[in-house]
Amino acid sequence: MTGIKLAALVPTYRRPDFLRRCIAALRAQHRPFDCIVIVTRDQDEASAAVVRELAGGPTRIVAGTVSEAGHLPPLLAGRGLLPRDIDAVVIVDDDLLMAADGAARIERHFRDPRVGAVGGRAIEHERGAPRAAVRGRGGGDVSFAGTIYAGHSHVPARKEVREASWAAGLLAAYRRTVFCRIHIRPRLNRNVAVGYEVDWGLQVQGLGYRVLFDPDLVGEHHNAPRHHGTTRAERSAARVFWQNHNHTYILLHHLRGPRRLVYLASNFLIGRGDWGLGAALNATVRRGSLEWRGMLWPAYRGKLAGIRAYLEDRPAGG
Numbered sequence: 001m002t003g004i005k006l007a008a009l010v011p012t013y014r015r016p017d018f019l020r021r022c023i024a025a026l027r028a029q030h031r032p033f034d035c036i037v038i039v040t041r042d043q044d045e046a047s048a049a050v051v052r053e054l055a056g057g058p059t060r061i062v063a064g065t066v067s068e069a070g071h072l073p074p075l076l077a078g079r080g081l082l083p084r085d086i087d088a089v090v091i092v093d094d095d096l097l098m099a100a101d102g103a104a105r106i107e108r109h110f111r112d113p114r115v116g117a118v119g120g121r122a123i124e125h126e127r128g129a130p131r132a133a134v135r136g137r138g139g140g141d142v143s144f145a146g147t148i149y150a151g152h153s154h155v156p157a158r159k160e161v162r163e164a165s166w167a168a169g170l171l172a173a174y175r176r177t178v179f180c181r182i183h184i185r186p187r188l189n190r191n192v193a194v195g196y197e198v199d200w201g202l203q204v205q206g207l208g209y210r211v212l213f214d215p216d217l218v219g220e221h222h223n224a225p226r227h228h229g230t231t232r233a234e235r236s237a238a239r240v241f242w243q244n245h246n247h248t249y250i251l252l253h254h255l256r257g258p259r260r261l262v263y264l265a266s267n268f269l270i271g272r273g274d275w276g277l278g279a280a281l282n283a284t285v286r287r288g289s290l291e292w293r294g295m296l297w298p299a300y301r302g303k304l305a306g307i308r309a310y311l312e313d314r315p316a317g318g
Contacts, residue, residue, distance in 0.1 A: 007082055
């Protein structure tokens with residue numbers, strides 16, 4: 001594919017100063033975006049004022065609003081606002097500043113018709129200062145047993161584009177034809193829609209497309225305060241419940257045969273990353289940590305609720 005037309009999609013809520021900086025970075029791309037779609041909440045007048053302020057700039061702004069709370073409604077609305085001629089869209093958090101070569105890198109990846117999604121790497125910042133680098137393979141993966149690896153801010157030893165399972169939503173690009181076929185599941189919208197990107201990545205793979213992680217597609221992520229759902233890195237019963245609910249619900253949709261059985265056994269007996277008896281025992285014995293106290297009951301409630309939700313929604317033969 002040549003002559004790819006590229007859009008950015010920015011969902012935003014009550015962070016007008018961050019939104020200005022985000023759009024400025026998108027407009028400073030070496031390869032200009034063909035349009036920028038911004039979706040605000042209908043009661044967020046401060047963000048709406050910024051959108052009006054930006055409307056006369058050099059890159060076309062397409063604006064939309066939603067009335068429903070949560071992270072997924074603006075993505076669903078934004079999908080419907082994309083101009084007809086757009087070939088690929090990159091979803092960008094309003095507190096992320098994309099490096100100036102980002103759009104060009106995304107365009108190059110989508111020249112390969114087998115690529116359905118591309119994930120970038122976040123350079124995490126707290127109060128304006130970058131965090132210490134964390135080494136890892138980077139990107140997002142799902143193991144045979146259903147363990148979810150989230151390495152969107154990890155720095156790999158060798159910065160090579162690699163196959164991944166999913167792309168973190170703060171900097172994730174999708175081929176338009178693939179994006180329009182993704183089923184956006186309403187059940188995942190509670191709290192902060194934790195894990196929805198895993199679902200989308202596995203759907204992209206299920207459609208027969210490649211998902212890539214490009215460690216040189218970067219953005220400075222400034223971790224702005226959230227005004228909906230649990231805060232970042234919050235350790236609360238609500239966060240643990242919805243994380244377990246969403247992960248269980250998602251992976252039951254995608255894992256089949258032995259993988260599903262292995263996942264369920266691992267999820268309930270160990271709970272690696274999502275809390276379970278094995279993970280709690282490991283934390284106690286190996287690290288002398290009781291951080292799991294108060295977390296096990298909401299974790300298991302979330303797992304069971306995720307199973308019930310899947311059984312209610314599962315497709316015929318699923």
